[in-house]
Amino acid sequence: MAKKNLPFTKSQIEKIVEKYPTPFHIYDEKGIRDNARNLVKAFSWNKGFKEYFAVKACPNPYIMKILKEEGFGSDCSSLPELILSEKVGIIGENIMFTSNETPAYEYKKAMELGAIINLDDITHIQYIEDNLGKLPDLLSFRYNPGPLREGNTIIGKPEEAKYGFTKEQLFEGYKIIKEKGVKRFGLHTMVASNELNPDYFIETVRMLLELVLEINREVGIKFEFINMGGGIGIPYRPEQKSVDIIYVSNGIKNLFETMLKGSGMEDLKLFMENGRMITGPFGYLVTRAIHKKNIYKKYIGVDACMANLMRPGMYGAYHHITVLGKEDAEKNMVYDVVGSLCENNDKFAIDRQLPQIDIGDIIVIHEAGAHGYAMGFNYNGKLRSAELLLKEDGSVEMIRRAETIEDYFATLDFSRL
Numbered sequence: 325m326a327k328k329n330l331p332f333t334k335s336q337i338e339k340i341v342e343k344y345p346t347p348f349h350i351y352d353e354k355g356i357r358d359n360a361r362n363l364v365k366a367f368s369w370n371k372g373f374k375e376y377f378a379v380k381a382c383p384n385p386y387i388m389k390i391l392k393e394e395g396f397g398s399d400c401s402s403l404p405e406l407i408l409s410e411k412v413g414i415i416g417e418n419i420m421f422t423s424n425e426t427p428a429y430e431y432k433k434a435m436e437l438g439a440i441i442n443l444d445d446i447t448h449i450q451y452i453e454d455n456l457g458k459l460p461d462l463l464s465f466r467y468n469p470g471p472l473r474e475g476n477t478i479i480g481k482p483e484e485a486k487y488g489f490t491k492e493q494l495f496e497g498y499k500i501i502k503e504k505g506v507k508r509f510g511l512h513t514m515v516a517s518n519e520l521n522p523d524y525f526i527e528t529v530r531m532l533l534e535l536v537l538e539i540n541r542e543v544g545i546k547f548e549f550i551n552m553g554g555g556i557g558i559p560y561r562p563e564q565k566s567v568d569i570i571y572v573s574n575g576i577k578n579l580f581e582t583m584l585k586g587s588g589m590e591d592l593k594l595f596m597e598n599g600r601m602i603t604g605p606f607g608y609l610v611t612r613a614i615h616k617k618n619i620y621k622k623y624i625g626v627d628a629c630m631a632n633l634m635r636p637g638m639y640g641a642y643h644h645i646t647v648l649g650k651e652d653a654e655k656n657m658v659y660d661v662v663g664s665l666c667e668n669n670d671k672f673a674i675d676r677q678l679p680q681i682d683i684g685d686i687i688v689i690h691e692a693g694a695h696g697y698a699m700g701f702n703y704n705g706k707l708r709s710a711e712l713l714l715k716e717d718g719s720v721e722m723i724r725r726a727e728t729i730e731d732y733f734a735t736l737d738f739s740r741l
């Protein structure tokens with residue numbers, strides 16, 4: 325079976341765990357930077373190209389700072405995400421505010437920061453006017469193609485999804501904001517998540533370009549950008565392959581050249597807002613085997629749990645596992661690798677073929693860099709782990725400390741008991 329490589333060695337991790345006890349998340353700076361550069365380079369044909377990193381995937385300001393240095397903006401959907409961006413110095417139109425069911429105070433902060441506001445619903449035009457007194461000069465709408473596009477398991481079918489405008493509402497909405505004096509326009513969609521088929525993204529852009537042209541003809545507005553959303557998948561399984569970004573870029577470039585020619589929108593900017601493919605493959609959850617249990621099945625109990633990475637428990641998602649020092653050992657055992665929650669779906673792996681695991685072995689769970697730490701929670705009184713950064717020079721920096729019991733109790737006042 326195929327193997328996944330790690331950016332660190334067993335002895336490096338053994339040193340790290342002396343200082344930072346397991347479990348923790350560790351991110352590979354070099355991997356993140358190389359990947360970010362490849363993306364920017366692949367799309368350099370589009371003069372306005374920008375990736376707005378979906379902050380929810382890995383909301384750590386030190387990671388965001390690295391991405392800022394590589395030219396990324398941020399895609400935010402809540403007040404704390406906006407503030408995180410602001411703290412990192414990502415402000416103005418380097419923020420895309422793609423939210424839904426948004427409260428007025430979040431729109432207010434987004435407007436104050438000069439973020440690009442991407443409305444999820446036609447009624448929010450009036451909602452912003454009522455609550456903030458005016459519309460921004462630049463507005464974008466999120467399109468939900470409904471039955472015109474197939475979704476996938478993580479995001480669901482577009483017609484079942486709560487997000488976005490219908491096609492009819494787009495035409496109506498752009499007419500309304502044009503009349504109300506909005507000057508600059510964008511169009512957004514997000515129709516898939518963790519999609520590995522590169523043609524899917526090319527087709528998404530084709531759909532957006534067709535719409536841009538149609539709306540331009542009917543409403544008489546010029547678009548400044550399209551935002552094709554995030555959703556580029558990553559190979560969680562060793563036999564899967566990464567999305568070929570060059571192929572996607574070439575396909576989109578062709579569409580831009582052929583479809584926009586003569587439209588007056590030849591300089592349309594291309595935006596995307598990926599989260600998963602930006603940090604996912606470059607983050608690892610490092611945990612330790614602390615128990616072995618043999619009943620009807622064989623279990624390995626580790627010191628991390630679903631609170632550190634909930635994707636396997638929530639979606640049955642596959643995350644590859646490496647037992648440090650046993651990379652080349654024969655996988656002659658079948659285990660469930662489990663955490664300590666009083667929840668039977670707290671399993672990182674089910675019936676996984678692995679080498680013989682001994683108590684004390686360090687276990688690395690791959691592709692935990694996006695929607696990993698970020699989805700953490702405190703159920704069962706479990707505390708969130710630390711986040712570490714493996715820097716390009718091989719040193720390690722703690723970029724978020726582990727939670728303590730004091731943090732867990734911080735919102736309680738015991739004095740009135």
Ligand SMILES: *Cc1c(COP(=O)(O)O)cnc(C)c1O
Pocket residue numbers: 378380381399422514516517518553554555556597598599600601694
């Ligand atoms: C979650 C989300 C993203 C990022 O999705 P990935 O699958 O992590 O790339 C981008 N845009 C919006 C609006 C999202 O909700």
